[in-house]
Amino acid sequence: DADVTQTPRNRITKTGKRIMLECSQTKGHDRMYWYRQDPGLGLRLIYYSFDVKDINKGEISDGYSVSRQAQAKFSLSLESAIPNQTALYFCATSDGDRGNNQPQHFGDGTRLSIL
């Protein structure tokens, strides 16, 4: 089983719909992140969380919200989806206690298409 699991893997939906992307991890990491990837732009940070009660905006948080339901779960919501939110979304985790040389571990991504 994957250490970082994202659901769904693919989603097609319509403009204006509310969508939730879920992420769960079995690595025991305290830090969790949501990124989106667009062609030619690399990955950009949407939100991140260092603990259950800690939520922080990234560089492109407008139009998104998150919930850290437990240490192992971090969900991303699009309250009213719009076509320019069509992208590949990644959840990632890292172990903050082990220092900054620890890589972030990524889920397999969610391909989201908004029509």
Add this chain to the structure above:
Amino acid sequence: AQKITQTQPGMFVQEKEAVTLDCTYDTSDQSYGLFWYKQPSSGEMIFLIYQGSYDEQNATEGRYSLNFQKARKSANLVISASQLGDSAMYFCAMRERLLGKLIFGQGTELSVKP
């Protein structure tokens, strides 16, 4: 502001040859970390190698090595003996010191020819 620049949108290499993927960075921090990730066509992000700003030796992991030139602010990935399975997007990333966020470059698409 911190920034990562990958100037090669696409690269070709012959199977079994070595290839260098360029990465330059900009930061005012003295302590930082640099990472390379591989993204195959299936989409997942695979961690390859890490270099710390205070590491005296260049990092190596199997066929991957990092040519770290601190004064030039470059952290190029070298893949030796390329294999067909190395065809993928490669991303250079820098870890922001205080908050641990990763800042990514735009990526380089590597194609390995048989």
